Amino acid sequence: MTAAPDDAPRVLVLRALGLGDLLTGVPALRGVRRAFPRHRIVLALPAALTEAALATGAVDEILPAEALERAVPRLDHWPGPPPDVAIDLHGNGTESRDALAALAPRRLLAHAHEDPVTGRPPVWRWDEHERERWCRFLGAYGIHADRDDLRLPPPQAASAAPGAVVVHPGAQSAARRWPAPRFAEVARRLRALGHRVVVTGGPTEDALVLDVAGRAQLPGRDVLRGGLPFGELSALVARAALVISGDTGLAHLAVAHGGPSVTLFGPVPPRLWGPPPGPRHRALWKAGPPGDPHGSTPDPQLLLIAADEVTEAARTLLRPGPARRPAPAMRPRNGDEARVPPARP
The missing domain is CATH 3.40.50.2000 (Glycogen Phosphorylase B;)
Structure with missing residues (x-):
């Protein structure tokens, strides 16, 4: 245009x-x-x-x-x-x-x-x-708009983790935040299956990112803190093997790039804000009364989604990863963070 x-x-x-x-x-x-x-x-x-x-x-x-x-x-x-x-x-x-x-x-x-x-x-x-x-x-005003015209062009920037599973635990409100320990459990299971997993968050979500990364024992290179600029975030999502998140902006970015996604819904059902129908997206939701999407505590319907369900949904969208054992924890050397320390339970 x-x-x-x-x-x-x-x-x-x-x-x-x-x-x-x-x-x-x-x-x-x-x-x-x-x-x-x-x-x-x-x-x-x-x-x-x-x-x-x-x-x-x-x-x-x-x-x-x-x-x-x-x-x-x-x-x-x-x-x-x-x-x-x-x-x-x-x-x-x-x-x-x-x-x-x-x-x-x-x-x-x-x-x-x-x-x-x-x-x-x-x-x-x-x-x-x-x-x-x-x-x-x-x-209604004679202006035609196609609801399926939602794709973004491929980003010019390089991805920080091409082919990785992107786990994004954050959301603007607590009502749409699935618990960090469950995100970490999914990340651990997918790594055990041979998939690279990176965790990311917004500019104010470093503590949450570190919590999930620590529990999942991710290496430092796979912990993307500080909120990536849009160009880098777009490239990460566009070239990801899968995006796992709550009902937040990153889920819509995955849809905009046509990449596989698993999105967890709670206070708002996916028929109102979810991805378009198709085999590349899984919207997980437990039917129930509508909640407050801006609430200060996790929505009860969101909490009904188990880590097993998210892992299985992810597996249906992922190709098998190479068989490997997770690398053992390493001590940081020369001030470099080799591995994020596990978080306290």
Whole structure:
């Protein structure tokens, strides 16, 4: 997709959420890009997601917008004249609509706003998958978006662990975090089957990463701390043998690259946020009442998933690894960390 010139009229899209939200919104963003080929598409979202947003090929520029504590960000730092079109892909309430309306766009598309061209806005459906929701929303305005148009191009960066199983134990909220000892147990079992396993996490999840790595007795080279930059993270996921994670951004990144994944769901069922149907993805979920995806404790339904189930799901997606015994623990030499020390139970 070719970028529009700097002086072209602009379409402002608001989706100031996380990585998973961005990636589920890719089909809608590409629909907007095709519908406005002579406009510059500006996406309002956190600045940390700039590289990921530009990788979609659907966005010309970023308007940094942080939705702190799930609040709608202010957009009063919008530069230049009002946007030609403003599109609310952030939510269905008046807060996100008002943030866009304050910029006086020529046309505003939002669930909470009647459009003079089409009349009543689309109806919000709580039982709809996130990808389908925004494609249907745009369709109400005559903008076609394909819910299956979600793949990212192959990343240019090299992978830190090509062919490895990537274990990602973190999530933005505790409600979606499966216990660290269970992630470690799965990692140990897959290593015993001959697979290389690496563990990764976000910028604030070093303690969790070290806990899982220590329990699984991973070598230091397979412990990826500090939160990888998006390009490196994308390359790691794109060239992984498998990604194992909770319902978080990395699971959506695996889907975007078409790689095998096992995703653990708890408060939100996979029919609302899960991967598309197909043999390369396993969504594990214990049916039950919906929970709070932003809760401060692990969701009860998530805790019903056992390490045996995750290991078996992983084995169905992995080729057999070379037979080997795990290397014995080594003492660090010359200050180098040869092996992460086991965590206390």
